[in-house]
Each structure stands twice: as C-alpha cells, then as structure tokens.
Amino acid sequence: MQKKILIEPDPILRQKCEPLEKIDGNAKKLMDDMLETMYAAPGIGLAAIQIGILKRLVVIDISKEKEKRKPIFLVNPEIIYRSKETSVYEEGCLSLPGQFAEVERPAECSVKYIDYFGKEKELKANGLLATCIQHEIDHLNGILFIDYLSKLKKDMIIKKLIKHKKEIERVIV
Ligand code: GNR
C-alpha cells in the first residue's frame, strides 16, 4: 500500500530511528510499502521515517526508467568507510518537494547492512549510489540535506515549504 510522505517542517523527520529487531512479515510488508511509495513518488530512495515509521530501514533504486528495477533494501545500515575524496551532487528529497541544492559528501562509501532476507551484507558504492546511501542514512538520524546549507539558504527553503503546506491546506478546507 502506498503511504503518505511527510514534508518538512515536521518534527517527526528530526527524530532518531531505532534498529529493526527482526525481519518478520510486518517488516517485509513495511519494506514493500516503502518501495511502492518510492516508485510512485517517484524517487531513487526512501527511509521509513519519511512515512512516519521510526525504524532504521531504507530502500534505494537508482536504475533508470527503462531499465529493469534493481531495488536495494538496507536494514540497520552502518557506514564503515568514507573516502577522503568528495563529490558534489544536486540533491533533492521527497520530504522537501521542489527544492534542490548542491551538497558535498564523501565520493565513495562502504555500508554494512542486513538485506530483505535477513542476510548480512556489505556494499561499496560511488557516484549517485554513494550519495543516495549517505542521504538516506542521514534521514535515520533526523538529518536532512538542507542542514548542510548556509542558514540563509536553509531558512529560504523552509519558508517556501511552509507556504506550500498552507496552500495545500487551503485547497482541502
Ligand atoms: O529521489 C531522490 N533523489 C535524490 C537525488 C540526489 C540525492 C539524493 C536523492 S534521494 C531522493 C529521495 C529521498 O528523499 N530520499 O530520502
């Protein structure tokens, strides 16, 4: 089932998420819902916290539109390596609709995680995947990409989002 994505400013997005204890049917159902929500948005990543669930759970799929889908589920992910070399990407976030900004992060990283089937895995990533992994793991710690911008840029984006939320309210009421 497709879920509603929380939009900043929302205090839930600033919470720290708890590790998932075990991958039971409920957890699998949640991961399936996250994937469906991410594809519908559409986005290349989604953390459970973005649909209001405070668990350390991420889905990512950076495959192109016409390619075969290649979803990656990261349960309790931990970054175990960050390159000194950095790269800059124009980032967006489904919780910051319409807002984009360049963010500098380590160009490469390795992540240790548990997969959809409960198996321990490691993945070394570069390029867009490395950026996306770091963006998603930030979500699990209550961090958004606007936290890396100047106060001026961050405040401007938050102001726009508040205005956007008020406009949506007006349509509903
Ligand atoms: O869809 C998304 N695109 C994106 C582009 C550049 C860097 C990070 C991302 S993640 C984002 C989806 C999202 O908000 N995930 O939390």
Ligand code: NI
């Ligand atoms: Ni995001």
